[in-house]
Amino acid sequence: MENFKKLLRRRKTFIVAFIAALGSFLIGVTLPINSPGNQPPALSSNAQLVTVSESQAKQPKFDVNNLTLAIREKVEFSQKAMVQLQESRFESTVPSKFKGTTLREAKLDSRQKAIALTFDDGPWPTTTTQVLDILKKNNIKATFFWVGRYLQVYPELGKQVAAAGHAIGNHTWNHQYIKYNEEGAAREIDRTTALIEKVTGVKTSIFRPPGGILNNGLAAYAQKRNYTVVMWSADSLDWRTNTESLMENVMKQANSGGIVLMHDGGGNRARTVEALPDIIAKFRKEGYTFVTVPELFKMEANDLKQQKTAHK
Ligand SMILES: [Zn+2]
Numbered sequence: 583m584e585n586f587k588k589l590l591r592r593r594k595t596f597i598v599a600f601i602a603a604l605g606s607f608l609i610g611v612t613l614p615i616n617s618p619g620n621q622p623p624a625l626s627s628n629a630q631l632v633t634v635s636e637s638q639a640k641q642p643k644f645d646v647n648n649l650t651l652a653i654r655e656k657v658e659f660s661q662k663a664m665v666q667l668q669e670s671r672f673e674s675t676v677p678s679k680f681k682g683t684t685l686r687e688a689k690l691d692s693r694q695k696a697i698a699l700t701f702d703d704g705p706w707p708t709t710t711t712q713v714l715d716i717l718k719k720n721n722i723k724a725t726f727f728w729v730g731r732y733l734q735v736y737p738e739l740g741k742q743v744a745a746a747g748h749a750i751g752n753h754t755w756n757h758q759y760i761k762y763n764e765e766g767a768a769r770e771i772d773r774t775t776a777l778i779e780k781v782t783g784v785k786t787s788i789f790r791p792p793g794g795i796l797n798n799g800l801a802a803y804a805q806k807r808n809y810t811v812v813m814w815s816a817d818s819l820d821w822r823t824n825t826e827s828l829m830e831n832v833m834k835q836a837n838s839g840g841i842v843l844m845h846d847g848g849g850n851r852a853r854t855v856e857a858l859p860d861i862i863a864k865f866r867k868e869g870y871t872f873v874t875v876p877e878l879f880k881m882e883a884n885d886l887k888q889q890k891t892a893h894k
Pocket residue numbers: 702703753757791792793
């Protein structure tokens with residue numbers, strides 16, 4: 583239902599644009615019909631007005647076929663734009679060359695200075711909303727790795743995150759540090775991905791193993807299912823440190839193409855919320871732009887493409 587409302591809201595924007603486009607089209611259609619042979623002589627502006635309105639009275643017809651065609655074109659254009667908008671907003675997948683791999687950071691052209699902020703263990707009451715507000719104020723898109731059972735309890739928070747255009751990743755259903763056989767791993771990962779899609783419409787293909795553990799069966803299953811396993815290059819250690827050293831941890835490990843690990847859920851994340859505005863300000867000062875994890879690897883893929891073309 584929520585998704586439908588969202589769609590309706592977007593549709594409204596397109597309808598307004600469509601009416602505007604139709605209006606300009608009608609002006610375009612009626613004017614050329616009037617002009618040949620009906621050009622008013624260059625008299626006073628009053629005389630011009632009279633001539634035009636008289637000629638319009640004599641010319642009530644316009645080509646219906648042209649109009650139908652034009653309307654169809656505009657509708658098709660709007661539909662395409664809508665699909666593009668949805669695809670770009672709800673993309674939580676990296677370029678295909680990175681599927682089934684494990685990534686800690688992107689290798690970017692040295693001229694690019696981009697970094698991805700990631701938030702794990704949500705959705706979570708209060709702190710997820712606070713993080714969202716800070717990101718919105720700073721016009722930043724980030725990446726959230728969700729725990730399925732928390733999303734089940736707080737679906738509305740999940741919807742807010744997705745509606746704000748952030749990328750969404752899978753962080754298992756139960757967030758446990760135990761060994762899994764394939765069946766167990768499938769339950770943890772498949773169930774979470776299915777719920778993410780059901781709640782937000784996002785089809786995610788990025789996975790982050792709880793605790794960054796890569797050898798307990800989860801990451802292996804994720805790779806087998808073509809997920810990109812997303813680790814990090816800068817750990818805030820926000821779960822065990824104070825605000826000041828949290829910030830230091832992030833800043834001293836940060837580099838272009840880097841992925842910063844923070845938490846918006848799974849416990850008291852007041853320190854993360856407190857440090858976040860300063861972390862953002864510091865990165866900005868150093869010339870960084872903020873992107874989602876999928877965007878970061880798209881940048882790497884594009885850089886590689888450009889390098890290849892340059893070498894040809
Ligand atoms: Zn976690």
